[in-house]
Amino acid sequence: MTDISPEPAAGGPGDEPVPNDLSGLFADDPERGDQLEKLARAAVRGTKGGMADATTGTPRDLPALPEPAGLVFEDDEDQEHNGTLVTGPQPGTGGWTWRDAFPPDTFDSAAWAHRKKVALHQLAWHAGHSHLYAWRLTRLSGIGMVAGARDGWHYYSAQEYADMVDTARRKGLNPDIVAALREERLETARARRREPLLVGATTAVLTAIAAAVAIADVYGLLAASPAALLTLGILSALGLREHRRRNPEAALSTAFALSAASTADGAPLTDDLLNRILRTAKVFTKDEHQITLLEPIRPAEINGVLAKFKLPDDLQVSALVAKKEAIAGALDVEPHWIDIKEDGSPRRCSFWFCSSDPFGEPRTSPLVAEPERQDVWNRGILIGFNRRGLPVYLKLRHVMALLGGMSRTGKGMLLRNLIVGLGLDPRVNLRLVAGAKPGEHRGYGPICSTFFGRRPERLITLLEAFLREAYRREAILEDQGRAKFGEKDLDEFPLEILIIDEYKQYANASVRIPDPTDDREEGPRRTIKACDRIAELIEEIAAFAAALNMTVLISTQDPDANTVPRGYKSNTGARAATRTGGAVQTNAILKDGATGAGLRAHEIPESLRGGVIVDIDGTPGELIRSFFIEDEEFDGAADLIRAGLHLREELGRAPGQFVDRIEDYLIEVTGTSSLAGGPTGSGRPGPVTDTAVMEETTTVLTLMLDAFAKAGDVDRLRTGDLLPLLATLDPDTFSYEALGVEEADADADDQAAKAATAAYNRAGGRRLAEEIAKALDGTDRELVSREWTTAPRGRGYLLAEVRTAARIAPE
Structure with missing residues (x-):
């Protein structure tokens, strides 16, 4: 491929110069030369310039270019620089334009959209208070008229001498001095009455008033409005002067006694409003405390507004986070309608505020409309959306996970999102164990390498098989001298994800099993509780298996401090809590001290169905809402399960199509299979043989x-x-x-x-x-x-x- 460019490039040592005239190259074939010239000019006409230039078809010592790795389309008009959309060429990228003479945010359409909203709100607010303005302007004009008449009369009659006469009389001065003052007053007043300025001003004012009255009488009030407004303006100015004289320390705005438009209910977010809110919430305790906007306030997701500002030197963003409830109260919104985060430093704040409930409307999972293959390793599993409307993904790689909450609070819906997402990645071996009501999970059976319910003994066997596989993988890593498996190992060592739903049913199981540590051959063997053996195995797996592409996810209802094995919880890196019954349950799911850190799952509103506090990679301690997948009127996950099964079958990764050491161990020990939910697909293990007969009968x-x-x-x-x-x-x-x-x-x-x-x-x-x-x-x-x-x-x-x-x- 030939690269045509008007810019010369230096050739390497020994390079022969390239001819500047293409006609010499095609002297023997002029038709080919003409054809090349036409193609080159047609290509240039398709560029932004749209015209051929003088250098078209004339390469100048061009170096060889590598083949492009892929198609990349760039537009010089819109570039993203340090996370901010910058319009136009930048210094060092091709020159300057006339827009570079203005501040960077001058042509920011989002910022101007918010400015327009603020201006329209102020206009509407002031228009709604016009009757108050008219009344207070009239009152101010009356004060001005009285003050003007008083000051005029005082000047006309030399009232200052009358004050001096009164002072002299009160002090008992010589009567001749009083008489002299009176005489001087008469002479001064007589001289002032002959001053041209006083005569002219008095005549002009009386004439304007008389003209306005006459015009109004003859032509109506509308015709007299210019003169009336002029008179009203003059009198209002006199009134403001009198207000200043009476209240020397008060601002002129107090003459109208109206609050600012930014303080009204529903006012758009401005820097003035932010300062007032932070003072009301007791974040700002000094008069000099003010925020400094780092960029214009602009609209954000879900009717939201985003403001980025810098706090005073003696305050950090953590102070705002600690006062989040007080700030929400000052804004008159719910606490989960705002989001406060650091923006690069402890003093730089990203403040997101929503004027309506960001979780008010449920959202159907995008996978329902488009069940495409998922990337559980890199992107994670799509589980819900945060208050800013952004999707939230849960990564189950090299991590153990814990999910808990009260009954009917959205725990099952979150688990539903997890299972269908895992099913759409064929690099995952999904194993599902139900503690109660396995029939609710029957629809997931086709994509499960193992699925059964309400069988503590079988769960113990499954955990033992899981542990055996972990030791096998650990031995391979040891031979290779590596610390953990990566994405490139998924073909040979796929993600093994074991989900134990309603774990509390197993934690409270009273079934007793033979003690595996009792190896005596004669006499009755000791027995232990199945729940103790289950907890022991889970803790052992959690201690080291995460790095082996093996994950255990526990889902439990109403947990207490003793429900989840302590060794497992301490190695859990991903936690999610729906609404709980109290602080103890919240701490049992998330982490010790979670409530003190603001992660109060027991305070999730009951009206927020599907609300979850997640403490996961990328969203630590954030409130989200699970995506909705229909589970009452019909099975909304059925199409997703079929899509996942079809994808797995095409790649030979459907249950039963590959060597499964864990399920094979279960069959070897128990003699029954729970592959894809067992012979009937309902989560009941059954004999491996005569599967078709059993399904039929x-x-x-x-x-x-x-x-x-x-x-x-x-x-x-x-x-x-x-x-x-x-x-x-x-x-x-x-x-x-x-x-x-x-x-x-x-x-x-x-x-x-x-x-x-x-x-x-x-x-x-x-x-x-x-x-x-x-x-x-x-x-x-x-x-x-x-x-x-x-x-x-x-x-x-x-x-x-x-x-x-x-x-x-x-x-």
């Missing part, structure tokens, strides 16, 4: 067990209560449409609704009995509905009998 029983799990802690369900749950799990079989029953309209009366429900229950009961008979055909098991008289009365199915029919041992 236990489908309806699995659905019934999932329905029981969805219903909560119940041991029986009436058929009328069971059918709607089955319809949500398998609408193709148990929905109104599938049963051929017409559903009652929303505005139907009670009688019609009851009739439709009764028809649905009859048809659904028959369909359910048929499906059960089909599933158990050829076996020695049976499952029939029962009728019970204890509350709640009805006819339906018992959980224990369903489990027996499905050949699942009772828990």
Whole structure:
């Protein structure tokens, strides 16, 4: 490729000069030379200049250029310099333009947009107070008229001599002196009445007043308004002078007794408003304390405004952070509507303020609309957005993670964002263990290398397999003389991420297991609590496995100081807390002293659904809101899971397509598989063989067990209560449409609704009995509905009998 440039470049030693005339190069082929010239001129016409120059087609000793690594498009009109958008060429980058003669922010459109907003607010504010201005201007004019008449009369009558006469009489001076003063007063007053200036001024004022009255009488008030305004202005000036005489230390603005527009409710942020707020919040305690704007205030994300300023020498940004609640009170907003951060030094502050709740509207995860491949290693997992509207990513590399909070506070939604994001990166082996209600996680099964629930013994085996893999990887690192794995190792050593949901169920498990340290061959072996063994293994993994591309994430509800193993918590680098029940729970999730540092998860407003305080890389101690992925009306994650599974299948990284030492160890020890949720995909481990037969014969029983799990802690369900749950799990079989029953309209009366429900229950009961008979055909098991008289009365199915029919041992 030939580079055409008008700038000469020095050649290296021994380089032969390049001919300046291209015609000599193509003397034997003039058509080719003409063609090259046309192409060169056409290329130059496509540039910003749009015209060919005299040097086109004439290379001058150009050095060889390397092939470009990729296409890079640059525009000299807009350049980013040190994080600030600078318009026009800069010194040393191609010359100066006329814009460089102005300050850098003169042509900043964002700054001018905020200035316009401030100006319009001031205009509207002053227009709304025009009636007060008119009244106080009239009153000031009245004071001026009285003061002017008084001063004029005093000058006209030489009133200063009258004051001297009164003083002389009070002091008892000689009567001749008093008489002389009176005579001098008469002569002075007589002389002043003949002064041209006094006569002219008096005549002009009386004439202006008479003219204004006459014009108003003949032509109306509108025609007389110029003369009236002139008179009003003169009288107001006299009134201001009188105000200054009466109040020598007061400002002239006090004559109108109106507060500044910046102090009004809803006023745009200005430096005056910031100074007033910081004084009200007791941050500024001295009269000389003022902020210094580093750049113009400008609009920011989500109806926000961003101000960057420098504090006085004796104050730091930490003082503002400590007074955040007081500052919010002065602004009359919630504390989470403002964001205060250091901007390069302890005295430089980045102050973000929002005029409305930045978390007021939920946001659907962008992955729902575009389920693209994720980069968990470099960018992290998209989990939510902060108060400035910016996306927040959680990196689960070389870190252990802890998530906790009260029930129904958004913990499950945050976990939902995590799981679908992990599923969209095929370099991740995802293992999910549910402590309660594994049916809620059934949709995630297809992308999970391991998925099961409510089995403490199996969790112990999984943790042992996890630990074995960690030791294997550590030995490889030791042989290679390295400290940790990196991104280039992900093909051979993918990220192993184990999520234990509702860990408190395992922490309180009363199941006892043989003590692994008791190796005697005869006699009964000692037993220990399963919860103690689980905590021991988790602490051992957390102590060293993070550098081996292995992560354990614990999610727990209502934790206390003893719920999370101390050794694990001390090695946890990523923490997230939804709303908690108190300071103890907050400290148990985040860190000791978190509440004292302002991380008060127990103070997250109840109205802020999905609100989370995250203490992670990039956003330490920040309040965010989780992205929303529908989980009630329909399964909004289903398409994301399918996309993740399809991506993994294409790359040979779907569960069962690669060598999985951890799941293989589980199968070896237990004889059952939990790959992708087990044979039925519901989180129940099962035999590795005859998977297809098991799926075929236990489908309806699995659905019934999932329905029981969805219903909560119940041991029986009436058929009328069971059918709607089955319809949500398998609408193709148990929905109104599938049963051929017409559903009652929303505005139907009670009688019609009851009739439709009764028809649905009859048809659904028959369909359910048929499906059960089909599933158990050829076996020695049976499952029939029962009728019970204890509350709640009805006819339906018992959980224990369903489990027996499905050949699942009772828990």
